[in-house]
Amino acid sequence: MASDYQEIKQKTIGLKYAINGLIFAFKNEINMRVHVLVTIIVIMLGFFFQVSFTEWVLLFLTFGLVLSSEVFNTAVEMLLDYLAPEWHPKAGIIKDLTAGGVLIASSIALIIGAIIFIPKIITWMM
Template identity: 90%
Template sequence: MASDYQEIKQKTIGLKYAINGLIFAFKNEINMRVHILFTVSVIILGFVFRVSFTEWVLLFLTFGLVLSSEVFNTAVEMLLDYLAPEWHPKVGIIKDLTAGGVLVASGIALVIGSIIFIPKLLALFL
């Protein structure tokens, strides 16, 4: 029984750290706040346009992709700033690569959102 308690305690602590990381990213990264603003906006639009179950699944997958990418980008940037506080061209390239990953994820989200919402908007106006 004691091992069950330890396992639950460890999972709870791990969850606490994960939530702390998300809170840190939200408080300290403007891009994270922008992504969350877009996420909330798309969720509202989803209710307004009554998207289907499959469309919700696709939207939430893209939310997860973009927000996760932004968290990983933030982590890599902070790690590199800690390990190499002075400017180095390789550090700059690594930061550009992780930012590029966020850009790709955001671009995919834009395409998926357009596929879902443009026909609904056209039907509203035509």
């Protein structure tokens, strides 16, 4: 029985740390706040335009991709700032690479959003 309690306790603590990380990213990273704002706007547009179940799935996959990418980018940047407080060319390249990953995720999200919403907007305007 004690092992069941320890497992539940460990999962609860892990969840607490994960939530703390998300709160930190939201409070300290403007890009995270921008991504969350865009996510909220897209969700509202999804309700307005009554997107299909499949479109919702695609939208939520892209939300997860973009927000996760931003969290990983933030973590890598903070780690490099801690390990290499003075500027180093390799640290700069690593930061650029993770930022590039966020750019790719955001670009894919934009393309998927355009594919889903542009036809709906055109139909709505006519």
